[in-house]
Amino acid sequence: MNLFDVYSLWDIEPVRGKGCHVWDSEGTEYLDLYGGHAVISIGHSHPQYVKAVQDQVEKIGFYSNSVQNSLQKELADKLGEQSGYPDYSLFLCNSGAEANENALKLASFHTGKKRVIAFHGAFHGRTSGAVAVxxxxxxxxxFNKGHEVTFVPLNDVEAVGAEIGKGDVAAVIIEGIQGVAGIFMPEVSFLQQLSLLCNQNGVILILDEIQSGYGRSGQFFAHQWAGIQPDLITMAKGMGNGFPIGGLLISPRFEAKKGMLGTTFGGNHLACAAAIAVLDVLKEESLVKNAEKMGNYLQQELSGIGGGITGIRGRGLMLGVGFLPEFATIRNRLLFESRIFTGGAKNNVMRLLPPLSISKGEIDIFITELKKKMI
Structure with missing residues (x-):
């Protein structure tokens, strides 16, 4: 049997990782500035994380959500404390797309409406509702095109206000920082006005923090730079440091009803053990602060390179670096000559999404190699 051939693959197989480094099947070491697509938050194979998952699998790996699971409550308590949302409720699922599906469904349940506003450049997942927005x-x-979705330009308050004014909008969904589009940020003032518009008109504001959350921007969630509190917040990627888990933070204004939402694997024992370990390491090693500090340093060093770089966007360790058209060549040379993983996006943008534990020395290695490739 063959695998369904839908991925473009590098001819590299990472088989081992530690911190911000991975090794391939031939023993070659790589510096990881992509974090497996923003998934590796606390570093590859962190010993505290490894032990937590090992210890849990020796006890019980899975039982359904028809029984008590105290790990879910421990995860909720720690997440509430560290995120600044202790009064919100947590629904656990398996992925970012699933988190967004449930957020859209919950918004529609709550308002009785079905139209959604999303933004040009948005990426929210590949399942039915998530891909529609x-x-x-x-x-x-x-099959995916039966949803009522209106796309408007990012940072255009008037366009959003005009659509909300029609009175049939259930929700607005927006990324804390647009990732796939090439690292585009909602302006602070725009997020503040958007939050006000939604509150005044009974529209649910959904913040997709799947890629931009869990400390990556230098705040626990990227929207916190704007000082707003959305109604629903979706999470995944860095939440499990590689173990599949997603989540939805839900404002106290929503009423839970039995059977309203559900999942087989969401919040299973192994996933919760992994996610609890991530939160413990984030706190104990001050990795959110490190993301802000190292992100500022990385931006500073990139800004000093000059020619060939057309712009630097983002916050913390979620950065997009615009290049002239030779970007693909530079990225390939970084990977195959310098052994450094980076990400790509539209319009010749390099995405940098390293583990939040990255050091100044590791950034210096990247900057040195990047300069060489741009000569």
Whole structure:
């Protein structure tokens, strides 16, 4: 049997990792500035994380959500404390797309409406509702196109206000920082006005923090730079440091009803053990603060390179670096000559999403190699 051939693959197989480094099947070491697509938050194979998962699998790996699971409550308590949302409720699932599906469903349940506002450049997932609010028709099958979604320009308050004013909008969904589009940030003033518009009109504000959350921006969630509190917050990626888990933070204004939401694997024992270990390490090693500090240093060093770089966007350790058209060549040379993983996005943008534990010395290695490749 063959694998369904839908991925473009590098001819590299990482088999081992430690911190911000991975080794391939031939023993070659790579510096990881992509974090497996922003998933590796506390570093590869962190010993505290490894022990937590090992200890849990020796006890019980899974039982359904028809029984008590105290790990879910421990995760909720720690997440509430560290995120600054102790009064919100937590619904656990398996992925970012699933988190967004449940957020959209909950908003529609709550308002009785079905139209959603999303933004040009948005990416929210590939499942039915999530892909409907994703601005990429190429990945929407005919089956996905029955949803009522209106796309408006990012940071355009008047466009959002005009749509909300029609009175039929259930929710607005927005990324804390747009990732796939090439690292575009909602302006602080825009997020503040958007939050006010939604509150005044009974529209649910959904903040997709799947890639931008869990400390990556230098705040626990990227929207916290704007000082707002959305109604629903979706999470995944860095939440489990590689173990599949997603979550939805839910404002106290929402009423839970039995059977309203559900999942087989969401919040299982292994996933919770992994996610608790991530929160413990984030706190004990001050990795959110490190993301802000190292992100500022990385931006500073990138700014000093000059020619060939057309712009630097983002916050913390979620950065987009715009290049002239030779970007693909530079990225390939970084990978195959300098052994450094980076990410790509539209319009010749390099995405840098390293583990939040990255050091100044590791950033210096990257900057030195990048300069060489741009000569």
């Amino acid at each position: 994703t601005d990429n028709p190429a990945i929407q099958a005919p």
